[in-house]
Amino acid sequence: MDFNRMVQLAKKELESVYESEKPVVMVGSATCGNSAGAKEVASVIQEECEENGIECRIVKVGCIGLCYEEPIITIIKPNNPPVFYGRVTPETAKELVHSYIDGENPMADYALGTLGEEEMESIPKLRDLPVLKPQVRRILRNCGLIDPHNIQHYLAQGGYSGLSQALKMEPEEVINEVKQSGLRGRGGAGFPTWMKWQLCRDEESETKYLVCNADEGDPGAFMNRSLLESDPHSVLEGIVIAAYAIGVHEGYIYCRAEYPLALKTLKQAISQMKEQGFLGENILDSGFNFNIKIKEGAGAFVCGEETALIASIEGKRGTPRTRPPFPTTSGLWGKPTVINNVETMAGVALVMQKGPNKFSEVGSKDSKGTKTFALVGNVRHTGLIEVPLGTTLREVIYDIGGGISDDKKFKAVQVGGPSGGCIPEEFLDTPIDYSSLNMAGAIMGSGGMVIMDEDSCMVDVAHYFLKFTQNESCGKCVPCRLGTKQMLDILTDITEGRGQPGDIELLKELAEAIKAASLCGLGQGSPNPVLTTLRYFRPEYDAHIQDKICPALHCKELISYVILPEKCTGCRLCLKSCPVEAISGEKKQPHMINQEKCIRCGTCMDLCQGKYDSIKRVSPPRT
Numbered sequence: 022m023d024f025n026r027m028v029q030l031a032k033k034e035l036e037s038v039y040e041s042e043k044p045v046v047m048v049g050s051a052t053c054g055n056s057a058g059a060k061e062v063a064s065v066i067q068e069e070c071e072e073n074g075i076e077c078r079i080v081k082v083g084c085i086g087l088c089y090e091e092p093i094i095t096i097i098k099p100n101n102p103p104v105f106y107g108r109v110t111p112e113t114a115k116e117l118v119h120s121y122i123d124g125e126n127p128m129a130d131y132a133l134g135t136l137g138e139e140e141m142e143s144i145p146k147l148r149d150l151p152v153l154k155p156q157v158r159r160i161l162r163n164c165g166l167i168d169p170h171n172i173q174h175y176l177a178q179g180g181y182s183g184l185s186q187a188l189k190m191e192p193e194e195v196i197n198e199v200k201q202s203g204l205r206g207r208g209g210a211g212f213p214t215w216m217k218w219q220l221c222r223d224e225e226s227e228t229k230y231l232v233c234n235a236d237e238g239d240p241g242a243f244m245n246r247s248l249l250e251s252d253p254h255s256v257l258e259g260i261v262i263a264a265y266a267i268g269v270h271e272g273y274i275y276c277r278a279e280y281p282l283a284l285k286t287l288k289q290a291i292s293q294m295k296e297q298g299f300l301g302e303n304i305l306d307s308g309f310n311f312n313i314k315i316k317e318g319a320g321a322f323v324c325g326e327e328t329a330l331i332a333s334i335e336g337k338r339g340t341p342r343t344r345p346p347f348p349t350t351s352g353l354w355g356k357p358t359v360i361n362n363v364e365t366m367a368g369v370a371l372v373m374q375k376g377p378n379k380f381s382e383v384g385s386k387d388s389k390g391t392k393t394f395a396l397v398g399n400v401r402h403t404g405l406i407e408v409p410l411g412t413t414l415r416e417v418i419y420d421i422g423g424g425i426s427d428d429k430k431f432k433a434v435q436v437g438g439p440s441g442g443c444i445p446e447e448f449l450d451t452p453i454d455y456s457s458l459n460m461a462g463a464i465m466g467s468g469g470m471v472i473m474d475e476d477s478c479m480v481d482v483a484h485y486f487l488k489f490t491q492n493e494s495c496g497k498c499v500p501c502r503l504g505t506k507q508m509l510d511i512l513t514d515i516t517e518g519r520g521q522p523g524d525i526e527l528l529k530e531l532a533e534a535i536k537a538a539s540l541c542g543l544g545q546g547s548p549n550p551v552l553t554t555l556r557y558f559r560p561e562y563d564a565h566i567q568d569k570i571c572p573a574l575h576c577k578e579l580i581s582y583v584i585l586p587e588k589c590t591g592c593r594l595c596l597k598s599c600p601v602e603a604i605s606g607e608k609k610q611p612h613m614i615n616q617e618k619c620i621r622c623g624t625c626m627d628l629c630q631g632k633y634d635s636i637k638r639v640s641p642p643r644t
Contacts, residue, residue, distance in 0.1 A: 024185050024305060027297065031176035035167070038174075039097060043076045044122045047095040047103075049165055051084035051250040052282050053243075057091035058110070065111040066094075069118045077122055083251020085165025086405035087152065090133060093165070096121055102139040105147050106131050136166075152402045155420045157383055159391045160367050161407045164251035169286055172293040175254040181299055183373030187262045188307040192222065195266040199369060202377035203389030208234060208325075208362035209437065209466045209542075211388070211455040214369070217359055220349040222267050224357035231269040232353065232360045233260050234330060235276035235283070238322040239438030240489060241397040242469035245363035247405050248393070249276070249283035252367070253290040257313070259366030261299065262373055264311045267359055271312055275330050278317040287315060322439075322493035326541045327352075327360045329495065340495040341541035362467065364393055385411030388454035392465070398435075398472035399426045408453070415449040418472060429474040433557070437466030439486045439493075440546025442553035443479060462553040464546070478575035479558040480565050483551045484512040490547040501544030504535040508551060517578040520566035525555060570640040577621040580640045584625075586611035588635035595625035595636065 038045050048054070048063045063079055070077040087093060090107030096117065097103045104127055106117065113131060120126040127144060134147030147153065158164075167174035175181070187195045200215035221229060233256065237245040249256060264272055276284055291313055294300035302310050316334050323329045324339040331353050333339040352358025361369075368390060372380045381389040388410035394417065397403050401423030408417060414434055418424070425431050433443040436453075442463035444451065451457050455465055473482065491505040508531050511524050532548030539545045555562060564572050571579040584595075584604075589611040596604040596612060603619040606612030614625070626636040 028176055031173040034173035035177035038080055041078065041097065042099055043078060045078045045080060045097040047080045047082045049084055049091060049093040050081040051247055053084050053088045054091050054093060059092040061111055062092050062094065062109050062114045065114045066118055069115050075118065075123045080168050082167060083164050083169045084247045084405060086161060088404035089402050102135040102137040102141055104135050104144060105133040107133045151423065152421050155416060156407050157391050157409050158407050159371055160364060160393055161405065163255065164247065169251050169253055170289055172254060172297060179374050180254050181258055183370045184258050184261055184299065185305060187265055187373050188305055188309060192266045192268060195262065198377050199372055202372040202380040204368050204372060204380065206361060207364035207368065207392065209464060211465060214361065214365055217349060218263065218267050221357045221359045224350060226357050228356045229267060229269045230353040230356055230358040231260065231264045231267060231272040232330065232358060233274045233366050234325065234360055234362045235274055236318050236325045236330060237467060238325050239467055239469040241471045242395045242438060242467055244393045244395050244405060244468045246280050246283050248363055248367060250286050253286050255367040255370050256363050257290055257294060259369035260313065261311055262369050263359065263361065263366065265309055270310050273314050273316050273334055275316045275318055275334060277320045279320045284315065284317065323495045323543050326543060330360065331358065340497045343540065383409035385452060385454045387456060392468060394468045394470045396422050396470050399429065399474035400472040401426055410454045411452045413450050413452055414444065422472065425474050429476065432475050432477050433473045433479060435471040437464035438469045439490045440464060440542060440549055441466050442549045443482060443557065445557040462556060476573055476575065478571055478573035479554040479561050481516055481575055483554045484516055486550040487512060487547060490543060494543065498540040498544060500535045500538040501547065504531050505547050507531055515562065515565045516576045518569045524566060525562055529555065574638045574640050580621060580638050581616055582614055582619060582621065582626055582636055582638055584612050584614055585635045585637065588633055590633055594628050598624055598628055600624065
């Protein structure tokens with residue numbers, strides 16, 4: 022079928038949702054929405070409508086990024102703008118069915134906002150939400166607004182127009198378009214995308230491969246998963262464009278099996294592509310042939326590294342190898358191979374759809390375009406965001422994230438995952454771009470951003486991330502296998518009150534050796550959380566080692582829980598709830614905690630907090 026004819030039919034399909042003569046309810050059904058109860062909400066709406074004879078169509082869409090507001094639904098009624106509702110419970114869903122789907126009351130108190138140019142009294146524009154207003158949504162433009170399981174919705178939004186355009190150009194012209202856009206790899210290193218393509222294209226080989234890296238493994242990161250679940254065709258379109266530019270006829274998507282919904286959505290999207298002629302033989306009558314296979318990984322963090330990923334696809338143990346040769350020269354099965362991550366591929370589709378100038382109109386001088394981030398931790402508005410590169414950390418955390426939860430003080434932000442760094446308050450005005458973050462001791466990474474408040478112990482944070490990388494080390498090279506274990510043992514001693522003079526100097530010495538001698542990025546980057554916390558939070562280390570106290574009152578071996586006799590009413594609530602029977606006392610008399618029995622679980626303080634506030638956490642521990 023002619024491509025333009027395809028688009029016309031697709032627009033009618035999308036119009037049947039947004040311009041329907043009957044009410045339509047769009048339910049955010051990505052992993053975040055489902056885990057918050059979206060499936061139950063959708064079932065309640067459907068059952069309530071059926072039982073009362075109310076006509077209503079339910080459409081499952083992806084994640085719009087407002088994770089803190091899940092479950093999210095959108096109600097679209099004739100002659101009204103779409104209205105978004107957050108934190109929808111089954112009870113709220115029933116009310117909305119009768120008040121708005123079958124009535125005229127949009128229940129403004131429950132609404133997040135409306136979409137489009139039409140006005141609706143008492144409900145603001147969705148775009149005016151503080152969390153959305155500073156964002157520039159390019160990669161996430163369709164997420165939460167279309168059905169990711171329906172290729173027609175993607176086509177109606179300009180989807181595959183980039184591929185159609187690319188196939189009319191010479192491969193070198195496509196590479197030049199990507200070069201002009203300034204697109205750099207979004208997997209963390211920021212290598213120019215066009216250069217990697219050109220290096221592979223220039224290799225003399227009849228067989229070449231393309232791999233899309235969807236092995237997202239950073240703690241707290243979910244950018245790639247959300248994109249694959251919410252707009253898979255944007256990624257797939259970019260993959261086919263890249264394959265054409267490089268001269269590849271077979272590609273792989275490497276995605277961890279821990280992403281079942283993403284994998285299911287991808288497989289369905291690939292099947293739809295084949296039916297529509299966007300994949301397989303003679304794509305869009307261009308004479309270009311290309312197919313995609315999905316390789317499910319077992320969730321090894323090290324397989325995010327290019328050469329370990331290649332080994333895993335080949336059926337070998339996922340361990341890295343020395344470079345050079347680089348994958349663009351000798352990659353999958355010894356053939357030239359390009360590996361780009363999920364967001365990079367979606368960026369390629371955007372460049373070819375909108376043009377390189379449109380892509381590069383936002384961003385900084387050396388970091389063009391936008392970047393998605395998973396904003397998590399002690400921040401009010403957790404979720405998936407997208408901002409122009411060059412936006413400051415302060416703008417992300419306070420203007421978009423809404424500031425620190427419970428009005429506590431900001432302490433640090435971890436950027437770049439386990440290989441990144443912890444950045445303190447003095448660097449909050451640092452622009453988020455590749456060079457600025459490196460100067461602060463962090464890296465861009467794939468886009469994880471963990472916010473920490475005043476209650477976070479930075480020594481424990483370093484311990485947590487180093488423990489993660491130590492567990493995920495493939496063990497192939499000695500510096501990573503044994504060096505990280507030695508560093509972890511030292512950090513464990515420090516957090517448990519066994520720190521010794523000279524530990525900090527030894528940590529630094531080990532860190533520099535591991536960075537210099539490890540085989541791959543996992544080992545080379547593993548000391549970064551330790552080095553940045555030593556650099557910016559040295560007094561906390563000194564307190565743990567010299568004074569045997571944890572200033573943040575976090576490390577269990579360096580704290581204790583005590584009952585203030587002047588406040589204790591003897592209600593016995595803490596006594597009855599203590600899992601190890603460490604609390605004693607008579608009814609209506611002040612109680613006591615046996616420090617030898619206490620396991621420092623904090624249950625007693627949690628129960629007392631807000632009622633009598635007679636239990637407090639102190640450091641150093643009392644005996």
